[in-house]
Amino acid sequence: MRRLIINADDYGLDLAVNAAVEQAHVDGVLTTASLMVGAAAVADAVERARRLPRLGVGLHLVLADGPAVSRPETVPDLVDARGCFGDHMARDGFRFFFLPRVRRQLTIEIRAQFEAFRATGIALDHVNVHKHFHLHPTVLSLILDIGRDYGLNAVRLPREPGAAPLLAPWLALTRRRLRAANILHNDAMFGLSATGAMDEAALLAAIEKLPPGLSEIYLHPATRRRLTPTMSHYRHDDELAALLSPKVQDAIAQHGIVTGRWADFVERR
Secondary structure (H helix, E strand, O other): OEEEEEEEEEEOOOHHHHHHHHHHHHHOOOOEEEEOOOOOOHHHHHHHHHOOOOOEEEEEEOOOOEEOOOOOOOOOOOEOOOOEEOOOHHHHHHHHHHOHHHHHHHHHHHHHHHHHHHHOOOOOOOEEEHHHHHHOHHHHHHHHHHHHHHOOOEEOOOOOOOOOHHHHHHHHHHHHHHHHOOOEOOOEEEOOOOOOOOOHHHHHHHHHOOOOEEEEEEEOOOOOOOOOHHHOOOOHHHHHHHHHOHHHHHHHHHOOOEEOOHHHHHHOO
8 A cells, every 4th residue: 555645844934835725735736834833924834734734744843944843042052133034954963873962952952843833732643853853863862752742643754765875874764764763754764855946847757757665755835936045946846846746646646545644653653
């Protein structure tokens, strides 16, 4: 059996993202969305999610290129004066691993984001991390340790068929640790190599090559383009159109693919 989760990342980033998530879920094939709890439009995202009971909403942890939840003076080694993480992931990865004071601050921030999600009152469907930073073993350890207190059951494994072999050892380690912790993860993922360009053709191609087991396809839909400078090349509106495409809906039906939330597949394990 081929099972499929179709997810929107960056829920809460902008009203244009939130509107796209609601439309793609109600009228299209979107099954889940990952919430940025420190983002500007999070209140609107939560309000929409509360009236969409079949939308699986998870936590999209932000530890790079985005706002923290903690006050800057609480996590000074992680954020700038505005309370935002930088985008120097290699440098920060070394600091997470080697500097105890940085790890302590990272622990504070990860717990704060879990706590902010809990405060929404929405059931935690899954957890993933902005830019897949949970491939870092320290980040994953903290997610697994802290997540137990918040009902963590499912985590994205960013394993895309044909991806760079350089990531293979980190993916294998992540997979082993998720299994050891009895955390559900996907067997395959699509959306990484075509990030920001998951249009109808790309989405149909991903559906065609879904392997047996549980897969996730993730996108970044919005009702307009140019949301942030770092995503200036993303075709958010084309991704929304793909999620609403009758051809995509027909392809899923014709292949007998079972779609759902992470929670649906946790229950069927």
